[in-house]
Amino acid sequence: MNTIKNQMRPVFPFTAIVGQEEMKLALILNVIDPKIGGVMIMGDRGTGKSTTIRAIADLLPEIEVVSDDFFNSHISDYDLMSDFVKTQIENSVDVATHLIKVPMVDLPLGATEDRLCGTIDIEKALNEGVKSFDPGLLAKANRGILYVDEVNLLDDHLVDILLDAAASGWNTVEREGISIRHPSRFVLVGSGNPEEGELRPQLLDRFGMHAEIRTVRDASLRVEIVEQRSKFDQDPYGCIQEFTDKQNELKESILDAQNRLSNVTIDYDLKVKISQICGVLNVDGLRGDIVTNRAARAFASYQGKNDVNIDDVKQIITLCLRHRLRKDPLDTIDSGTKVSQVVNDILV
Structure with a gap:
């Protein structure tokens, strides 16, 4: 005790949350495979969106990070390591590490671009010839969860920066000819109330999954x-x-799923059917196909399987496609019935 x-x-325990299965599943799958691209949670006020997001962050096991590093650098994965740590390792310098809880970073609505991306001290660079970087929220969120409440009220250019960093896993800050780049791989979670306005379709499409929450x-x-x-x-x-x-049982399931994920396969014929569904639904681009494949593999892994079957795809495909059907900014997001109809016709 x-x-x-x-x-x-x-923090309210994740396994104590009653209902809202769609939101919980989307969060778990993004934690298993952050490359799914995050989740947009839209729903009524007072439905436990923030509580659930904080609960999933608290549930996750601690991660090992390099000490005295701004970016929660991984000790062995180059994609999650800052240039400073890479240089130390290449020069065979002993690097100290310690364990921390998975970072959970809140992006306030009034945040500026400098607060989000970090800033370069130009004066110090000019006078002392030293690159001095003051890290922003994207640095703190590396290997963690970045949560944006009321994302539909955030400035579009900040949403663009967020989505670019989430997709590439890197953040680059350039000022007066000085450039600094650091890893920024995180699970992006946005939430909002549809009554306060929708995100533009172009931005919505960049979120891997879309969960609808109802009272x-x-x-x-x-x-x-x-x-x-x-x-x-x-x-x-x-x-x-x-x-x-x-909580421990769910934590073990997530860890097992993360370790199994690279071995999970999806049959070619099933991939064709997923792309067929995206084609019939007139989904622009290939993001829908890619995300559905990734989410299906993560779901199968979570179920303890090494092969994806039709039922796995049916469980996740609505979450991956429903927000990609909007062509007109004035349209409302389909609740999933259109996706379900096409899925039931093709996946038999």
């Missing part, structure tokens, strides 16, 4: 949610203790 109480702030209408389920929250508010550490076994 003492180790639990040593946490800075108690629970069933009275008994609403009571269960309220009671669960009240129990946590009255005795957070007791509630965390109660769900320790379930």
Whole structure:
């Protein structure tokens, strides 16, 4: 119990969250394979979006990072390592490491580009000839989760920067002829309320998955949610203790899925059917095909399998495609019925 109480702030257990299966699955699959491209969660107010996102970050096992490094650099993976650490390793310098919780970075609505990307101290560079970089939120989010609440209210150019960094895994800051590049691989999670406006279709398309959240209408389920929250508010550490076994079980499942992922295969005929569905739905570009393939492999891995089957694709394809059907910014996002109809016709 003492180790639990040593946490800075108690976080609602992920396995204690009632309902909202679509959102929970999308988050788990993105954690298993961050290359899926993040998740956009749109739904009513007060449906537990922020609670669930913080809960998934708290659930994840600690990661090993290089000490005295701004970017949470990995000790052996070059794609997750800053240039400074690469140089040290190439010169056979002993590099110290320590364990940290998976970073969970909140992007405030009023954030500036400098706060997001980081800034270069030009004066120091000119006077002392030293590249002095003040890291931004993209540096802190490397190997973690970057959460943007009310992403539909964020400036479009900041959303573009975020999505570019999420897609490439790198952030580049250039100023007055000085350029600094650092790893920035994170799971991008955006949330918002449709009543406050939608994202442009071009930006929506860049999110790997789109989860729709609806207010629970069933009275008994609403009571269960309220009671669960009240129990946590009255005795957070007791509630965390109660769900320790379930949390550890899910943590192990995610770790196993991450380790198995590279061995999961998807049959050529099934890939053809996925692309056929995207073609019939008139999905622009190939992002929908790529994300669906990745998500299906992550889902199969999560189920403990090495091969993707039709049922795996059916479970995730709506999450991957529903937000790619909008052609007109004034259209509303299809709830998934159109995707389901085409999927049921082709995947038989």
